[in-house]
Amino acid sequence: MADSNRFVNPYNFISLPNKKAKAYLDEDKHYGVIHYSITTKTPLFIPNSSNDNAFGCKEADHKSFDFFSYTDLSNEKNVSGKYYEPVVPGSEMRGLVRNVYETLTDSCMGVLNDDYPVKRIGAKFKPGLLHIQEDGSLSLVEAISIRIGESAKHPKEMKKFEDGDKIYFSNHEASNGRGMIRKFSKNEGAYNTCGYVIKWGLGVRKEHFHAFKASNKVVKKNMEAAAVKNMMDAIVTSYIEQPSIKSNDEDAYKSYLSSFKKFIKGDKEAYFPVNYSVVGNDIVSIAPATFSKEVSSRSLSDYAGVFTPCEEELCPACDLFGKIGDNAKGSRIRFSDMYVEKLDSNKSYYVKDFVTIDNLSSPKISNVDFYLVKPKNADFWTYDYYIERGKIHLYDGSLRGRKYYWHHHPESISFNNVKRTKLNKTIRPIKEGITFNGELYFDGISKKQLNQLIYILNTGKDGLGLKLGMGKPLGLGSVTCSVSGVEERKIVFDQDKVKYDVSSYDYSNVTYESAGLSPSVKKEFEKIAGLKSVPKQYEICYPKTSDHDKGFEWFQNNHGGRRMPDTREKMRINRALPKILENDISLPQAVNGGNSYNNNKNFKKKNGENVWKF
Ligand SMILES: [Zn+2]
Incomplete structure (x- = not known):
């Protein structure tokens, strides 16, 4: 019976082992081909990208794609009703097999990106000025923020100023720095005091501009310009990419970022206004606004430790599989395209002519609740620090592991009428039960490597499935793989002539263990690759409190409710993602359990800034 109070998150993580494995030293070499097939267990979609509006959809910026085939669709206005023979490109199989091979051999994480995780945080940021000193080094100094103009609206003359422009003004009145600026000018010497303009309104419903006046107190010296630039880039971009952003806010962010970039290149004044927050006396977070998001101090791949993509060894x-970049290495295996087992018409391969599927959001690495190992006894954790009983501890967050998607039961996947928008896509998926055949050619690999590849391409016999193509969180792309034959080509010298002797390779005894695959990940892999591992009563979906929740309400509740606390120390996370091997892998829809930040007196609802958004 369906349990509508709980759900299973679409993805989970296979734990990383203690050490990254090294390339094998075996010197035996084998040449030949593995013949194998894949069979779809749920609908599959791989786009033919020669036309991004293959179905001629009229909705603005809405994309639509046919399934991959050898047909060039670039001149087609609408392929509705016209069906082509589907092909699974070898590159897709290569990506899938490499991913699994990395996991099962304790290899590096080949697909990590260099994003900086960004997270909304409940701490108030303070005004500061970045300063490029004469020797070129970068530091951060405290600043006094002074409002420009008396009335609620900023003075018209301010239109001439951009973020970071130097402004001269007459002494403001209050000694606590609160006062306000009535008279000001761009011209040096017009007034005796100077500061740097920050055009508030960065996502905040404020009409004032402020001038940041430098104090002589240094917050941090010798900051690394590249890192500061990456942080600011990540944080401003994350604001700009919010689907709900208003166009004037977007313009404000873009112009702030472009002025900031000029400053960091040395093309502007020596000072630039920012807001900052210090974590545990060491980490300095930089942002454009006072209530803000916090960006991690390093990029995602830095948190993967020894599992970052290989460089030397x-x-x-x-x-x-080979490696690009420095110390590049060619590949010794090649995946052919996969051809469909013929049915009587091309139409019969497909679920429908076309369907519109829900928005496929990109991975949210900022969801620390799910992506990071929970430090023992922690109430809250990020990539750089955790909170335990109200105290901040600095540490290096550890990634949970390698991301895998659970398999959906085919009957739970339906294509309901989804309204077309610029965020979702219209596609033509293959239906379940369709088989494709193809080859993997190997060229000088060891018996151990050959057996490992055979194991992965033959996991279907153990009831395990792999995930291919688009729409994995929605349940698309479950396939089983099956090896139908392996031929080995040996070079024999017949007197003076070189001959190839082709014989069939016996793979009937290849098992996980005999192929020398990693013992530490076996159980987790077998569970998450199991086609029937998720109990039927649970819906597999992104966290939500109800069907109306578009995704952020659940996370908001998981952090204690709508109201943000006023300091980091009060932040908390209620529920972490269950581990793959836990008996119950589901999560409740209701997570707040009365833990909310209602005692936060400094909560400012009207600017909308201290409310969680993901
Ligand atoms: Zn590697």
Whole structure:
């Protein structure tokens, strides 16, 4: 019976082992081909990208794609009713097999990106000025923020100023720095005091501009300009990418960022206004606004520790599949395209002519609740620090592991009428039960490597599925793989002639263990690859409190409710993602359990800034 109070998150993580494995030293070499097939267990979609509006949809900026085929659709206005023979490109299979191979051989995480995780935080940021000193070093000094103009609206003359422009003004009145600026000018010497303009209104419903006047108190010296630039880039971009952003806010962010970039390049004044917050006396967070998001101090791949993509010494996956960039290495295996087992008409391969599927959001690495290992006894944690009983502890967050998607039961996948928008897509998926055949050619690999590849391409016999193509969180792309034959080509010297002797390779005894795959990840892999691992009563979906929740309400509740606390120390996370091997892998829709930040007196609802958004 369906349990509508709980759900299973679409993805989970296979734990990382203690150490990254090294490339194998075996010297035996084998040449030949593995013949194998894949069979769809849920609908599958891989786009034919030669036309991004293949179905001629009229909605603005809405994209629509046919399934991949060898047909060039660039001149087609609408392929509705016209069906082509589907093909699974070899590159897709290569990506899938590499991913699994990395996991099962304790290799590096080949697909990590260099994003900086950004997270909304309940601490108030203070005014500061970045300062490029004469020797070129970058520091941060405290600043006094002074409002420009008396009335609620900023003075018209301020239109001439951009963020970071130097402004001269007459002494403001209050000694506590609160006063306000009535008379000001761009011209040096017009008034005796100067500061730097910050055009408030960065997502905040404020009409004032402020001048930041430098104090002589240094917050941090010798900051790394590249890191500061990456942080600011990540944080401003995350604001700009919010679907709900208003166009004037977007303009304000863009112009702030472009002025900031000029400053960091040295093309502007020596000072630039920012807001900052210090975590545990060490980490300085920089942002454009006072209530803000916080960006992690390093990029995602830095938190993967020894599992960051290989550089000098190669892991088994980089050794076999190759590696680009410095110390590049070619690949010794090649995946052919996969051809469909023929049915009587092209139409019969597809679920429908076309369907519109829900918005496929990109991975939210800022969801620390799910992406990071929970430090023991922590009430709240981020990539750089955790809170335990009201105290901040600095540490390096550890990634939960390698991301895998649970398999959906095919009957739970339906294509309901989804309204077309610029965020979602219209596609033509293949239906379940369709088989494709193809080859993997190997060229000088060891018996161990060959057996490992055979194991992965033959996991269907153990009831395990792999995930291919688009729409994985929605349940698309579950396939089983099956090997139908392996041929080995040996070079034999017949007197003076070189001959190839082709014989069939016996793979009937290849098992997980005999192929030398990692013992530490076996159980987790077998569970998450299991086609029937998720109990049927649970819906597999992104966290939500109800069907009306578009995703952020659940996370908001998981952090204690709508109101943000006024300091980091009061932040908390109620529920972490269950581990793959836990008996109950589901989460409740209701997570707040009365834990809310209602005692926060400084909560400012009207500017809308201290409310969680993901
Ligand atoms: Zn590697």
